[in-house]
Amino acid sequence: MTHRLLRPHDEPAAELVNPEGACRVILVCEHASNAIPDSLNGLGLDPAARTSHAAWDIGARDLALCLSQRLDAPLVASRVSRLVYDCNRAPASPGAMPDQSERISVPGNRNLTGPDRQLRIDEVYLPFRHVLRNLLDSHAPIALVTVHSFTPIYFDVPRAVELGLLHDRDDRLAKAMLAAAPSATTLRTELNAPYSAADGVMHTLTDHALPRGLLNVMIEVRNDLLVMAGGPARVAGDLAAMLGQGLSALDPSWAASDRPGRTA
Numbered sequence: 001m002t003h004r005l006l007r008p009h010d011e012p013a014a015e016l017v018n019p020e021g022a023c024r025v026i027l028v029c030e031h032a033s034n035a036i037p038d039s040l041n042g043l044g045l046d047p048a049a050r051t052s053h054a055a056w057d058i059g060a061r062d063l064a065l066c067l068s069q070r071l072d073a074p075l076v077a078s079r080v081s082r083l084v085y086d087c088n089r090a091p092a093s094p095g096a097m098p099d100q101s102e103r104i105s106v107p108g109n110r111n112l113t114g115p116d117r118q119l120r121i122d123e124v125y126l127p128f129r130h131v132l133r134n135l136l137d138s139h140a141p142i143a144l145v146t147v148h149s150f151t152p153i154y155f156d157v158p159r160a161v162e163l164g165l166l167h168d169r170d171d172r173l174a175k176a177m178l179a180a181a182p183s184a185t186t187l188r189t190e191l192n193a194p195y196s197a198a199d200g201v202m203h204t205l206t207d208h209a210l211p212r213g214l215l216n217v218m219i220e221v222r223n224d225l226l227v228m229a230g231g232p233a234r235v236a237g238d239l240a241a242m243l244g245q246g247l248s249a250l251d252p253s254w255a256a257s258d259r260p261g262r263t264a
Contacts, residue, residue, distance in 0.1 A: 005123045006080075010037045014087075014128040015077050016135065017065065023073035024254075025243065026135060028146045028204055030088040030128075032061035032077035043083055043108030054101035055081045057149040059226025064147040066236035071243070074139065076132045078124075083109065085124035088146070088203050091117070095200060096125070102155060132208060142251055143173060143215040145243070146204050149223040150194050159194050162187040163235075164220035166195060168202040173215040176246030184245065185238035187225070194220065215250060 006013060015032075034056035036042055042050060049055065061077055068075040078087045083106055089096040097120060099109040136144070152159055163185065167174035174191060181189040195201045202218060209216035219239060225231050247254045 005039055005084075005119045006037050007039065010035070010080070012127060012131075013078065013080055013124045014131045015079055016131055017075040017077065018068050018072065019074050019135065021068065021072045021074040023071040024139070024141045025071055025073045025143045025145055025247075026132075026139060026141045027064055027068055027071075027073050027075040028132060028144065029057070029060050029064040029075065029077040029148075030086070030146065030204060031057035031082045031148060032064065033079045034081045035079060036081050036084055040084065040108050043081075043106050045083075045104070045106065045108070049104050050081075052104065053149075053151040053223065054104040054106075055083050057082075058151075058223040059221070059232060060147055060149040060223075062232040063149070063221060063226055063235055066232045067147065067239055070236050070240045074135055076128070076135060078128055080124050085120040087125055087128045088201060090203050090207070091121045091125060093200060093203070129207075132204075136208060136212065136214075141214060142253065143217075143243075143247060144205060144209040144212075145173075145216065146218045148218065148220045149226055150220050152222050152224045154194070159222065160188060161190045161193045162222045162225060163189040163238075164191075164193045164195070164218075165189065166192050166197070166202065166218035166220060167216070168197040168206050168210065170210060170216060172250055173217040173246055176249050177217060177242040179249075180242045180245035184241035187221075187235070187238060215247065 064075055086096050097109050099106050165174040165177050178191050205216045221235055
């Protein structure tokens, strides 16, 4: 019998939310889940590690769902922990199946064989990529937006930034949203913080948005803002306003019916 990583109750590797959404923005949340398939025995992690920011982007799925509802936008979200396979990394990237995340060691990712790695690529990364590619093919969007969160303290260093807008070679949407930030949010907003393309975090956008010429941005929100009551909805409202202003400034075809923030 062929060995499987994901058992029936683990599948699918990616969820598609609001696939018929009318907004011409596609949302992605690559680190939405901390689920580890039973076949991997928890990757040898203790319970604290399995619920930490190393295993997923805390609050990012809730934020992405709120933004999807507010925009009426389709959303693709991973259902598997990024420690099993980080869907924002190419298969050849060392970070795709890391054996260390900040100070957390991942025993189950040490000394992976070629077949071990390929199994994760085949059952986690490629299905996620397939769902996103099909959605982009069928929706003719004008923008691709990825939704992430980050820890307030990293290697014991506090982070003052609250909202980061990241870009690779195409900086149009990130800079347009940054220009809109003073009127749309009270969050401390910075460009390319706390990460940038130099950190190898732009795979989804470089793989899917740049070849299609889509406007694109990677959103990073400090996770302490998302775990408080009402946090995801409040931040989603700010982001919707920033997206609306940014897209209106960049694309004349962004009709009034497409503008984010039109639903409560």
